[in-house]
Amino acid sequence: xxxxxxxxxxxxxxxxxxxxxxxxxxxxxxxxxxxxxxxxxxxxxxxxxxxxxxxxxxxxxxxxxxxxxxxxxxxxxxxxxxxxxxxxxxxxxxxxxxxxxxxxxxxxxxxxxxxxxxxxxxxxxxxxxxxxxxxxxxxxxxxxxxxxxxxxxxxxxxxxxxxxxxxxxxxxxxxxxxxxxxxxxxxxxxxxxxxxxxxxxxxxxxxxxxxxxxxxxxxxxxxxxxxxxxxxxxxxxxxxxxxxxxxxxxxxxxxxxxxxxxxxxxxxxxxxxxxxxxxxxxxxxxxxxxxxxxxxxxxxxxxxxxxxxxxxxxxxxxxxxxxxxxxxxxxxxxxxxxxxxxxxxxxxxxxxxxxxxxxxxxxxxxxxxxxxxxxxxxxxxxxxxxxxx
Amino acid sequence: xxxxxxxxxxxxxxxxxxxxxxxxxxxxxxxxxxxxxxxxxxxxxxxxxxxxxxxxxxxxxxxxxxxxxxxxxxxxxxxxxxxxxxxxxxxxxxxxxxxxxxxxxxxxxxxxxxxxxxxxxxxxxxxxxx
Numbered sequence: 001x002x003x004x005x006x007x008x009x010x011x012x013x014x015x016x017x018x019x020x021x022x023x024x025x026x027x028x029x030x031x032x033x034x035x036x037x038x039x040x041x042x043x044x045x046x047x048x049x050x051x052x053x054x055x056x057x058x059x060x061x062x063x064x065x066x067x068x069x070x071x072x073x074x075x076x077x078x079x080x081x082x083x084x085x086x087x088x089x090x091x092x093x094x095x096x097x098x099x100x101x102x103x104x105x106x107x108x109x110x111x112x113x114x115x116x117x118x119x120x121x122x123x124x125x126x127x128x129x130x131x132x133x134x135x136x137x138x139x140x141x142x143x144x145x146x147x148x149x150x151x152x153x154x155x156x157x158x159x160x161x162x163x164x165x166x167x168x169x170x171x172x173x174x175x176x177x178x179x180x181x182x183x184x185x186x187x188x189x190x191x192x193x194x195x196x197x198x199x200x201x202x203x204x205x206x207x208x209x210x211x212x213x214x215x216x217x218x219x220x221x222x223x224x225x226x227x228x229x230x231x232x233x234x235x236x237x238x239x240x241x242x243x244x245x246x247x248x249x250x251x252x253x254x255x256x257x258x259x260x261x262x263x264x265x266x267x268x269x270x271x272x273x274x275x276x277x278x279x280x281x282x283x284x285x286x287x288x289x290x291x292x293x294x295x296x297x298x299x300x301x302x303x304x305x306x307x308x309x310x311x312x313x314x315x316x317x318x319x320x321x322x323x324x325x326x327x328x329x330x331x332x333x334x335x336x337x338x339x340x341x342x343x344x345x346x347x348x349x350x351x352x353x354x355x356x357x358x359x360x361x362x363x364x365x366x367x368x369x370x371x372x373x374x375x376x377x378x379x380x381x382x383x384x385x386x387x388x389x
Numbered sequence: 390x391x392x393x394x395x396x397x398x399x400x401x402x403x404x405x406x407x408x409x410x411x412x413x414x415x416x417x418x419x420x421x422x423x424x425x426x427x428x429x430x431x432x433x434x435x436x437x438x439x440x441x442x443x444x445x446x447x448x449x450x451x452x453x454x455x456x457x458x459x460x461x462x463x464x465x466x467x468x469x470x471x472x473x474x475x476x477x478x479x480x481x482x483x484x485x486x487x488x489x490x491x492x493x494x495x496x497x498x499x500x501x502x503x504x505x506x507x508x509x510x511x512x513x514x515x516x517x518x519x
Binding site: 121132134135136137139140141142148149151152156198200201202203247248249253 | 398401428431432438439464472482
């Protein structure tokens with residue numbers, strides 16, 4: 001059984017706020033839901049499947065279904081950090097294929113800025129019962145210094161440079177200048193990235209994504225529903241998900257779970273990397289993009305530095321336009337979870353609704369990839385391939 | 390010395406890992422090895438992550454290893470080096486590199502275990518240049 005062509009992304013919404021002092025977390029979820037349903041031309045009453053992850057308050061899906069007044073016959077609260085929402089699209093498609101729901105709603109929201117959270121720079125513990133905590137937390141693992149260890153090893157093993165990583169931020173900034181909602185709209189240069197302060201060797205401040213409040217939502221429907229609406233048709237073509245961890249101590253920081261989720265998604269979609277016109281790649285840090293592109297097969301392993309350099313990721317300039325909304329590096333990383341906005345911008349590209357300055361011509365196949373958790377310890381990888389009909 | 394002045398949070402101890410922390414209090418680094426598949430693993434578990442056997446046993450590691458990767462966290466109030474060290478016995482573990490010039494740390498460098506006190510808990514295994 002396959003999900004190829006059997007589910008459509010009918011509605012998308014990215015909350016315009018970047019700092020939500022005046023809104024509650026549940027309210028942000030509900031506003032995002034209303035936005036995506038409105039985009040699709042559907043209402044809350046049409047929703048019969050609901051998907052959310054660890055950012056949802058209270059008892060997650062139960063609390064949010066209660067708050068929003070949803071009556072659902074399918075619920076899925078798969079939690080894999082920032083990659084959750086890419087997985088949710090695939091799971092929604094699976095639920096649609098098997099008849100468990102017709103209209104699936106996925107929501108994300110967060111307010112780390114309003115709450116003053118030290119997102120990347122304070123060690124984060126998932127509680128004393130986490131089996132790994134005693135063997136990691138005392139050593140001060142933060143989001144930044146963990147991804148930095150992956151970058152350090154990649155540089156050591158493959159000769160990747162800070163200037164090559166900087167090109168990823170440069171490309172994101174070139175795109176963000178056209179996005180009125182982007183947190184950072186200023187175009188930056190390679191020189192400015194590599195001369196910004198080091199946070200954790202070898203990652204500079206401008207190698208790191210933004211911290212924003214906000215959220216977003218996606219509506220996935222069965223084909224008959226999508227075709228009854230007035231929006232451009234975007235089909236799910238294939239998906240893959242994977243979990244990578246420390247493998248019992250056989251640690252290898254040079255690759256991600258995308259080495260498994262990518263081939264699975266390409267095989268199901270029946271396309272290859274050369275067919276993909278646009279990519280949304282999770283960009284918690286510049287290194288996340290570089291390693292992921294290698295693992296998805298856009299270049300040989302170790303050659304990511306050359307792939308991303310010299311403007312190759314800039315729409316209208318390079319071969320592989322990426323994150324044309326400005327991505328997490330410049331635009332938005334709502335609730336420290338960037339997977340949902342990756343899908344949203346890919347759908348905009350497939351619809352032809354990206355900003356005209358960054359719209360990819362003849363964008364018929366797009367890929368969105370999420371990475372949740374930490375490259376250095378354990379993370380979820382999710383690849384989604386979509387096509388314009 | 391740089392890297393050892395910050396307060397280290399105590400590791401939560403549970404029944405599965407208590408022998409490790411009892412040994413740590415004596416300055417001994419234990420790892421778990423599976424007697425069914427003969428693989429040592431990290432972090433220590435009752436059930437082997439490679440073959441699923443419950444026949445795991447504690448063994449004392451030499452305390453020698455090499456740095457697989459590291460990062461000096463410059464942004465911290467007191468900068469410190471997080472690292473992965475590959476033990477002579479095979480497994481790679483998260484740790485800190487201490488008692489050294491943080492700017493002189495290199496991948497591939499030989500290091501040796503140095504237990505450091507925590508804030509109210511057992512000491513934890515950090516590493517210093519060998």
